[in-house]
Amino acid sequence: MEAVELYRKANKNTESARLLAEIAQKLQEKRAPPLMIKKIYVLAAFEIDSYKQRVFDASMTQITSGGNTADATAKTLNSLITTDINSSADKALSNPWKGAEAIHYYLLCQRQLYQKEYNRAMKTAIRLIEYEKELDTREVYSLIALASYYNKCYKECSKAFVKLERMPNTTKEVREKFESIALALFSRHSPVDAPQVKFPCPKKGCDAQVSEYDTNCQRCGSFYSACIASGQSIVVKEYYTCKTCKHKAMLKELDYLSLKHCPLCHAVVQPQTKS
Ligand SMILES: [Zn+2]
Ligand SMILES: [Zn+2]
Structure with a gap:
């Protein structure tokens, strides 16, 4: 953990992220308390996000063109940075949130069962x-x-x-x-499912009916993001995006649980940004 702190101070975010992810993985093998492991994964993901932001800011300040060109350049840059990180074989770096999400939904599922x-x-x-x-x-x-x-x-x-x-x-x-x-x-019990709620696939032009348990559409291939508050697929337009970790939660689930903090990264939920 001291090494992580040193890397952080030296602005070596990818190094500290890699180290944090390693620590989290080892703790997982040792069956340490999952909540602690989740927090370490969240820290690792923050490191990667701030690395991306820093590289992005540094490159943007060098670009002086205005208007749409700047927007286009920003998009290209963003994807370049992401490709750069993805090309490193390290899964902790290419998809930094995956570890934290895994433990988050694992704990959520157990809580819902209880x-x-x-x-x-x-x-x-x-x-x-x-x-x-x-x-x-x-x-x-x-x-x-x-x-x-x-x-x-x-x-x-x-x-x-x-x-x-x-x-x-x-x-x-x-x-x-x-x-x-x-x-x-x-x-x-005969192996038959109880009736399931169906809803139309939200993808424009797709007329498939999907089940409430589906995480993607079989017909058009759309993938539905998970709601970090409830674990269910988001197929409605009313959702909240966390400013810090960029994960989504359905507004009605945030209200249902009266959540004041992001269930994944614990950032404060800002009501004015609900849209
Ligand atoms: Zn569809
Ligand atoms: Zn969050």
Whole structure:
């Protein structure tokens, strides 16, 4: 941590970010408290964001042209900086928020389960599939199985069980345990999902109907951002974007939870920027 501080003081953001991400990964392997790990990942992401901003500002001051040209140049620059970072093989640098998001949704899903908000918990659990690399595949599908079971979506639940049973490196003993739980569950419930709310895909020109649990549209390929407050896909226009971490939350979820701080990075929610 001292080294991180030194790098920060020397404005070596990428170095400190890499170090922070490493620390977070090691803590994750040691099963340290997830909230602490999430905070370290958030710090790492802040370092990368401030690096991008600094490179961007420095380059912009050298550009003196006005109006649209400056805008266009700004866009090009931004994408160049991002490509530059992406070309480094380091995943902590190319997608700095991924680690923090993974643990954030993981904790959110557990909280929703404890609060018996099974519909929300299932949406958050399904979102976690995007974070299989950051978390543990078994943990992700166990949460999906649990949440969809309580949410009475037995088809989704049985799919999660199949995934768990067929995972590589599963011992015979563990597999048999999964099989016997599945047998007990599905002898009482046929593997059918409870009715799902459908909504039109928000993409212009796409007439697909998507389920409330979908994170993308099968027809047009649109990807729906997750709401950091609730874990569900954002398919409405009324959402808030955090000024600090740039993640989105649905306004009605912010109100529902009476959130005053960004659930991901803890920046203050600024009501005037709600749009
Ligand atoms: Zn669509
Ligand atoms: Zn934020």
